[in-house]
Amino acid sequence: MxxxxxxxxxxxxxxxxxxxxxxxxxxxxxxxxxxxxxxxxLTEIYPKKPIYDIPGFPEVLAGDLIDHLMKQAAxxxxxxxxxxxxxxxxxxxxxxxxxxSSRGTKHKAPVIAIAGGLGCFxxxxxxxxxxxxFEDKGIEYIVRDPNFYKGKKVVVSGxxxxxxxxxxxxxxxxxxxxxxxHRSKSFRGHPDSVQKVLDMSASxxxxxxxxxxxxxxxxxxxxxxxxxxxxxxSESAITTDHWLPLFGLSPKxxxxxxxxxxxxxxxxxxxxxxxxxxxxxxxxIGDINTYPGKLKLILCGFxxxxxxxxxxxxxxYPDKNYVLKYTTVNGVNGF
Amino acid sequence: MDNLIKITVIDRDGKxxxxxxxxDMNMNMMELCKSYELPVEGTCGGMAMCATxxxxxVSDHSILERNDDEEAMLDQAFFVKSNSRLGxxxxxxQELDGLKVQLAEVGA
Numbered sequence: 440m441x442x443x444x445x446x447x448x449x450x451x452x453x454x455x456x457x458x459x460x461x462x463x464x465x466x467x468x469x470x471x472x473x474x475x476x477x478x479x480x481l482t483e484i485y486p487k488k489p490i491y492d493i494p495g496f497p498e499v500l501a502g503d504l505i506d507h508l509m510k511q512a513a514x515x516x517x518x519x520x521x522x523x524x525x526x527x528x529x530x531x532x533x534x535x536x537x538x539x540s541s542r543g544t545k546h547k548a549p550v551i552a553i554a555g556g557l558g559c560f561x562x563x564x565x566x567x568x569x570x571x572x573f574e575d576k577g578i579e580y581i582v583r584d585p586n587f588y589k590g591k592k593v594v595v596s597g598x599x600x601x602x603x604x605x606x607x608x609x610x611x612x613x614x615x616x617x618x619x620x621h622r623s624k625s626f627r628g629h630p631d632s633v634q635k636v637l638d639m640s641a642s643x644x645x646x647x648x649x650x651x652x653x654x655x656x657x658x659x660x661x662x663x664x665x666x667x668x669x670x671x672x673s674e675s676a677i678t679t680d681h682w683l684p685l686f687g688l689s690p691k692x693x694x695x696x697x698x699x700x701x702x703x704x705x706x707x708x709x710x711x712x713x714x715x716x717x718x719x720x721x722x723x724i725g726d727i728n729t730y731p732g733k734l735k736l737i738l739c740g741f742x743x744x745x746x747x748x749x750x751x752x753x754x755x756y757p758d759k760n761y762v763l764k765y766t767t768v769n770g771v772n773g774f
Numbered sequence: 775m776d777n778l779i780k781i782t783v784i785d786r787d788g789k790x791x792x793x794x795x796x797x798d799m800n801m802n803m804m805e806l807c808k809s810y811e812l813p814v815e816g817t818c819g820g821m822a823m824c825a826t827x828x829x830x831x832v833s834d835h836s837i838l839e840r841n842d843d844e845e846a847m848l849d850q851a852f853f854v855k856s857n858s859r860l861g862x863x864x865x866x867x868q869e870l871d872g873l874k875v876q877l878a879e880v881g882a
Contacts, residue, residue, distance in 0.1 A: 622848075
């Protein structure tokens with residue numbers, strides 16, 4: 440069991456800055472994030488994009504901002520549970536929370552701060568009505584163990600790097616056959632990978648179908664075939680053991696939606712006095728919360744984090760008096 | 775009024791909405807739809823990085839030229855057609871007066 444003062448759900452800019460502000464109040468933090476690296480959408484979606492509205496930084500790359508925030512938080516030695524989604528919470532008798540991750544890691548804290556941004560990043564699923572019938576029964580959105588596909592017939596969909604790279608890998612003496620299906624003729628992946636796929640298509644190692652899209656799946660308990668629609672609207676069926684739709688990740692609110700919090704249009708309602716939710720001890724800050732006048736800006740999230748930890752402090756130490764101190768006077772004293 | 779163009783958006787239920795689009799606010803179609811509270815997510819904020827503002831150009835405006843970022847994102851979208859665009863990459867200008875678009879279905 441991991442124990443801390445403030446358990447932060449989401450390791451994006453808001454979650455990371457919370458570590459710093461909490462640290463100034465001698466509160467320890469631990470962060471849980473579904474992504475394998477800290478930074479949230481800044482590192483996952485747009486690490487090389489410049490941001491121009493961080494006070495004091497006329498221009499900063501999103502990835503660099505995260506590096507700076509990690510450095511700023513470092514003296515307070517935050518803990519991280521990465522690559523695991525915050526799944527469920529329960530209340531203990533001593534008024535604390537136990538949060539369990541998707542891999543069963545348990546965390547205990549008196550305060551939970553949800554800084555979940557857009558939600559958790561999950562694979563984009565093609566809009567096919569019965570697709571869930573075959574999930575993990577032939578349809579996988581992520582390749583966990585390539586050996587799983589040894590000697591199997593595999594269909595891959597997508598035009599990006601992961602579709603290209605897995606097609607190449609699986610077609611090299613792993614799968615019995617590999618069919619790559621892509622909606623257009625051109626690929627946006629790494630030029631080397633694109634060339635390799637075209638070469639392997641020419642030599643017959645990859646069955647390449649362009650200007651085509653999988654529009655249906657069939658099977659009997661397990662996947663048996665995918666239905667493909669071609670540019671001229673004709674349809675064909677491909678017999679297969681597996682289908683890997685690799686269309687990247689998109690954010691979903693996910694399990695947070697079932698934590699008993701008041702939710703309005705995919706955002707958590709908070710009181711702007713301290714960004715508390717309707718559940719005492721659970722706060723929500725940054726893009727994931729909503730209140731009258733809300734703006735989804737990083738700089739607003741920083742402000743919310745700062746006010747939130749003051750309230751968290753009073754909750755954790757109701758009998759301790761405290762006054763705001765300035766870092767210019769006291770410096771930063773880490774753990 | 776000056777600097778306003780007329781735009782029609784067909785939502786996912788087939789209902790038509792008449793929008794006034796300002797051409798002097800550096801706005802795009804994703805933002806315009808959001809400002810009218812139409813169901814367009816615009817998750818990434820307009821960087822052509824999420825495809826949640828996927829729409830079809832229905833009217834006869836010659837704005838089907840897609841940029842590279844947009845093509846790459848449409849590779850991760852579904853129901854892509856020859857008239858698919860990302861709303862965030864359609865910048866409102868006087869030439870787009872009378873534009874008609876239809877919101878694409880969203881994936882699960």
